[in-house]
Amino acid sequence: MAAPAAPPNILTAVLGKAVGWARTRSMWPASFGLACCAIEMMATGAAHNDLARFGMEVFRASPRQADLMIVAGRVSQKMAPVLRQVYDQMAEPKWVISMGACASTGGMFNNYALVQGVDQVVPVDVYVPGCPPGPQGLIHGILTLQNRISAGEYAIR
Amino acid sequence: MSKPPDSVTGDTEAPPTGAEQAPPESPGDQGRAKRRVVHDLWLSGTEAPVDTGRFTDEGAQEMLLEEEAAVLAGQRGTLVVDDYAAGVEPSTEQTQIVNMGPQHPATHGVLRLQVELDGETIRRVKPIIGYLHTGMERTGEALTFMQGPTNVTRMDYLSPFHNELAFSLAVERLLGLEIPPRAQAIRVLMTELNRVASHLLWAATTGLDLGALSMMIYGWREREAVLAFFEKTTGLRMNHNYIRPGGVAADLPDGWEEDVAAIEETVLAGLADYEGLLMENPIFIERTHGVGVITPEECLAYGVTGPLARASGIDFDLRKAFPYSGIEQYEFDVPTTEHGDVYDRFIVRFEEIRQSLRIARQVAETMPLGDYRSEDRKVTPPPRARLDQSMEALIHHFKIFTEGFKVPAGEVYEAVESPRGELGMYLVSSGGAKPWRLHVRGPSFANVQALPVMLTGSLIADTISALASVDPVMGDVDR
Amino acid sequence: MTTEPTEIRSPGPPYDDLASRFDSAEFEVSHGQVVVRVPREDLVGFVDAAKDAGFRMFIDLCGVDYLDRDPRFEVVVNLLSLEPPRRIRILVGVPGDDPTAPSITGVFPGADFYERETFDLFGIEFEGHPDLTRILLPDDWVGFPLRKDAPIGSVPVQFKGSNKVS
């Protein structure tokens, strides 16, 4: 992981805030649409309730150019290593939103096939509840993440 | 080609896949050990607990450089000999095997296509699926019949109503339950509007794949109108759990006729825009004519149904052949075209949107009055108000929601025409409150299997449009 | 619209013709649908005859585990004839100790994925299948999850008394 941030001091406080602010203004999500939540993620990206207001309307397919991974849908045992590989190939600073009940806790499918909670594979920053969470729910999750980043909580990434 | 699984561990020894075989412990063994362990949580910001990234190799399921003739024919899609299968002559160039893998913008979900490329042209294709396998058929056996629709509706997440309808029809046929006409009409209305919403999403994402970005914005704009009506009626935009064995969960909200009329007006206006935008556009025509062709014989052999089969000239629609839920009283026609390429699939699906809207209008005009679920209180819970008046209603309510209603033993196969083809439910009941076996025949499962037929010999750009025109929904494929 | 050759060879509806040619097949009607129970050896022959008799579209093939019934497993094949629209469901008993069945990919190439899925989830091997490997589960998976004696594999949930899921 990135080197731990220096303790906040008067000299870099403003720079830290500026960096935190800059990082949230245009976070490009890596399109990791898996199941039903992916449909709601696309609906959030489309015209009606628009992600372009936060500078996030372009879903980068390749992890190299993505800052935020929205795990939208149920993660099966076969998909977990792929998810981990894509997460590893993303450049720091990177964040993860676990969208929906299936991604956060395995949801209603407590059986052999699903990874019960994607936080066993990647570190999750914001969990969005719902099955599937509506576009408003996802946008609320994104805003929560942005506020915490610009407040400097995740600056160490 | 792959050695049969040895009887004790049932583990198929992965044949050498071009990479040097790891000494005694193949990645598969480590993978199994690592996967079954429930790892502790990885708190954000801390050191990574374990390295699971290395085990994406699927051993025997992957494509090999040299394959036997039978497997090669399957991957080249030349199994069905009909009069216009163009033979793909083996090239002398050095080819490479590339992954259009699980995380890919154009595979409409987590479908992994292994393609052997000769420059830009595709020599053979092997679809690898299972990346969204949720064990739903196993979960179906653990839930009662009452809870079944919640599990089933998450399979084909673009047409949840069709899943629920197929499940409910199968259970009702086993029960021999009569459904009041109003419930049947509501079911037809909801499934046809669901077909419109699913085709709109398909048009949006396929347009996006072909480069028509505005198509994505338009498609979703109309779809939101339909989803608003679904949310108003069922309470949810998706995964509604609205069509249940015995009828529907709630009656239509008042003023629903105006909503359906408004939907029809916006969607028809939108449809005129799409056809103006796409159908005469020379670039679009060049990108879709003669791409992803599948012939009627291949549709029959591979079990490809729905708009794909109708675009190849097979005039077959389950709503006409095996009418269900009272759909035979509405007239609509079944669009078919001849050439079976991507352009024809656009024609067929746009026409199907018009026909579904036509059915919705007829349902709105002739909606019968009466109860929206069957009177048999063994299956459908009594109205809430009755609970504190009659002891019997309380007992029925209690029994239905605790152990669920019992379905007589037997097996039945019930199919509905989903936007992607024939969605069938094979339900075996052992007389208990939970299904003994629930097999779902997903239309996309057969359509994805026919991909080698459509993609072999075409360019990569054609693959994107052909794959988008098949409209595979991975929840339907992997279940 | 796929019309067949004009003269339909079987006099009566295709079922009687099939019944006459395969005396080992027992026909029954369950819930208004024609179901045929065929011994394992005649499966490929019967499917071929059904294809000639008009059931030209392959629809579905799946496995069922009846656990304590004598032929423990069952392979269910679903065929469809387009014109006149008719279905037929073929049931094949497969004993538990020798879970193998003949593969019908020779007659219908569409059965390839379905047979791999049935092998993957039930462990029923199909002889003659070109590439019988797992399809839905990771390749190094041990065990066949849809068998009745396989655990559902659920993770115990934190709150008390919740892990009664079998």
Place this chain on the structure above:
Amino acid sequence: MLSAYLPIALMFILVVGFAGVSMVLSRALAPHNPTPEKLDPYECGIVPLQEPVQRFPVKFYLVAMLFVVFDIEIVFLFAWAARFSDLGWYGIGAVGIFTLLLVETLVYVWKRGALDWNVPQRTRYRQVVAVDMSKEAA
């Protein structure tokens, strides 16, 4: 005479300056953490097992060369376009001969078939159209 070159020099400094500053700033501020997974080629999430093939079919190099030929042609046209009005007919004559030569190479290349990516799949469609797709052909 020297002052004529001042705007170009200023422009050059600005360009190099902007590029340099953005390179240095991103190098200094952004976290730099090359893990082995990041250095692997990205294959849609699959861990690559074998090295990707380096040799590409000759068609790709052919297209590259054709591009270079016609691109240089445009570069030469720039010089003529800058002084278009002064050169008058003499200029048009010279450029005309030059362009005619290149059009001749374009026709030659087109006839030899270097431009079409012979796609067998499309022949299948022509057969479909040629065969009278009436009902009994299905």
